[in-house]
Amino acid sequence: MHAHEDTIAAISTPPGQGALGMVRVSGPQAIEVVNRIFHPKDLSQVPGHSLHYGQIVQGEEVLDEVVVGVFRAPRSFTREDVVEISCHGSSYILQQCLQLLLEAGARPARPGEFSLRAYLHGALDLAQAEAVADLIASSSAAAHRLAMDQLRGGISRELSQLRSQLLDFTSLIELELDFSEEDVEFADRSQLLQLVSEIDRRLQGLIRSFQYGNALKEGVPTVIMGKPNAGKSTLLNALLQDERAIVSDIPGTTRDVIEDRIVIAGIEFRLQDTAGLRETADVIEAEGVSRTLALAQRASLLLYLFDLTTETPQAAYQYVRSLELPPQAQVLLLGNKLDQLSPPLPHAAQLQFEGIAGVHFLSAKTGQGLDALRQALVEAVQAFSGPGEAPPGQAIISNIRHLDALKKAHQALQDVQQGLQAGLTGDLLTIDIRTALHYIGEITGEITTDEVLGNIFGKFCIGK
């Protein structure tokens, strides 16, 4: 198996017509292969990180006028020689170009193979390689930012801080085990407990960030609920009409809902209207209740729309409370038909209900209050990462593999904390600590015993 020794090529822009398209070639023969079909310059002589204008030729015939970017190993994405051919975006040209490359000695790349090579060459760690995949799949600005941040090692940075705290903690525990006969001061239990709970807090922050990270990556599942005639479809249409960046309409095939995607401030919202149930007589009392509620249980964001002319905010709150929604969901109460109300109600912002992220009055018909609603939607998403912690600058995980490892590490640290409180001896505590280290190590790399001992010798006077 010597996959890295051959040269691979693939069309790197999505299928379909576009102004430009790109074919990427990577491998030891990348430059040589492209050179065979490129005129007039001799690419074998050009430096890395350079662009060259020329033609892709098929025998005597010119296929397209192109610009090629030459990147020489190891200063390229895959750390191999890489050539990127930018041609015109017709799928015919792209296909032909690829065909020529294959005839010239390249092999078609398998999905993800460029990233795999970058990973195998150590250009990316696993977390970064996964971020590349996310980057490619990102459909909104926020998802893109998140993937870019991970690519640059944002999560690796946070994890390396976490790792060094764990190293310190482990060292303190090991100190009293291996050096119990030494004349050094051992950390007391409350100090250890404080340290481990700080580490655990960091872990939990990362775990919580998954909801936010995943929302950014996958879109925020947003459910609009309300009694008949509260104006759900009007609101939906108003949001959609105003928002030009409609991504897609997905007809409810497997679910009795219609999902519309809108992007606000770079965040994608997957608006789920209980459309299939709309026609049944009463959303709340009819059989559809359970299905609506099941949907609500999965939602990260829940918009409860009520008719200001027939229902007070207090009544709406009482009703939402009776639904026993999941605690992690952000709930907004939206009073509709503000335009039909006179005299107006007191200011909505002054209304505060426990467990409710905000109350807004609006008119879906006139568009009054919709800007404030959009702002509120964005803020609600940012609140996912936990109270008091602003997402910008914080590492956010969006990868299910990381989440799984972090959750297991968190569980092990819970055991450590319980053990500390129960007065468990250090050697038994370390079994759980090692479990935590093992799982975090799946993301960051292991902590070695040499590091632990080095840390101890650096900080404590050991040696009778």
Next chain:
Amino acid sequence: MFPVYDVVVVGAGHAGCEAAAAAANMGMRVMLATMNMNTIAQMSCNPAMGGVAKGQLIREIDALGGYSGIVTDKSMIQFRMLNRSKGPAMWSPRSQNDRMRFAETWRLMLEQTPNVDFWQEMIVGIVVKNGRVSGVKTSLGLEIPAKTVVLTNGTFLNGRIHIGEKSFGGGRSGERAATGITADLIALGFESGRMKTGTPPRIDGRSVNWEAMEEQPGDEKPGTFSFTDTQPLKEQRPCYITYTNAKTHEILRSGFDRSPMFNGRIRGLGPRYCPSIEDKIDRFAERDRHQLFLEPEGWNTIEIYVNGFSSFLPEDVQYKALRSIPGLEEAKMFRPGYAVEYDFFPPTQLNLSLETRLVENLFFAGQINGTTGYEEAACQGLMAGINAARKVQQKEPLVFKRDQAYIGVLIDDLVNKGTKEPYRMFTSRAEYRTLLRQDNADLRLTALGYEIGLASEDRYRRMLQKQEQVEEIQLAIAHTSVAPEQIDPYLEHIGSAKLKQKVKAISVLTRPKVKLEDLARFVPELAAALNGKNPEAIEQAEIQIKYAGYIKKEKDLAVKMMRLDDIYIPENFNFKKIAALSAEGREKLQLARPRSLGQASRISGVSPADISVLMVFMGR
């Protein structure tokens, strides 16, 4: 003059003695060559054996059929089980020993071991034919022919002693260095390095004011190291504790400009966990005192070892500094502390059997591999002796995995990671220390020792009997229930919650403060089960029950983490050809040629990314 020996052992320290004894007991014709037959099995540093992690090593050596545990028991003057307040994985036996009696006992045991010959002379070279060792050369020009050779030269290879500004050739105070072997090995292509270690001054016990110090006695109920029938001490000698002070530090500092450490004359790297007193006051300047242990060198001798005061400063500075310490105001010094620098051969040049990769049938053990400590040396000597014998017997080498023995951890670390400073065992080096306890070393290893022909029949039967008793006790516990009226007074007494109803005895036993033997006093069925049982079997049964949850957790973790150890790498796998590996990883892998991914993952310089690359190549 000499027959062809199956095993020639060069050096008669802890490693050499174990190697010679093991090979001889496995039926080999053994030659033990030493520069001085009067210094066989010297304790060159402190007169103590065992301690945290080291005690476990001695127990393992004993379980396999080595001598160190028996010799220690027969020559000890104090016994303590360290870390009793912690879990059983941390319990570590430690003894103070009579230095002279220790050496004498070893020599007598070797003399009584059939098949061991002795030769007193310096060995100056090894004979290698076609990449295989065939003997050793002596300083008189003799050649001792050998099928296998075990080198255990300790600190003697080009040994150089430093005291202040003075330095001279020597392997130990008053003993000359050994030359020749290093040059031979380098010519054969071995890489060598320098290491350093030190020892404190010895003083006259008659000049010490013991009243000014704190006494540290042995355990009330002393134990033993050996699983055989050696007897625990009836009487013990105490150690004493005192402290340095600001005055001591000031005096020591005044000699820094004449220290070989600070003026750069010593190049070898010393152990960080066993620093000299000057190193301690230099690196931890904020500490106003350091603890010292005054350890008697034997039952009758007046010589005292000043543990914690290892120093290479000029003797006059050492003397003055000692006299500034409470209780030592009038102290007379017998010998000053000194540093010794010596050659070692980075152990990454070895196979896990301790045979060198470059020269077949040549084995290294002890400080020559960059380790420190009697126990570390002894267990390597034992393994080298075993594997030299197995080589002669044309059998597969005996290699322990990391979840099997501390010995396995030690050798795996040495061979895969190498070491920059003298390597000492710590429990934290063992990922699975809850499994590698001192109390179960016999259950882990004796059957293996017996199988290879090292552990005696008697030892093996003893282990089987213990195992049987453990099972009987556990069965009895599993079948016993206890009623509130039976044991509530006991539970109340130890501050444990009373019972609400009749429960299984096992659920009471797993409570933190409950002890099996105490519990049995209130429960006749248990008392009957314990009656006549070996105390070690009772302890073992209790540990296995009380810590079952943790033992299981660690076993699970071991299975998870040792998974990589079961992914094998083909013998002649060419790491150089894999461009995807990091440059450092590629180089280290090619050098170490690991046989499994687990082994590869423990090589320093090999990153997790390198391992995942290898995984791809191994088809995972």
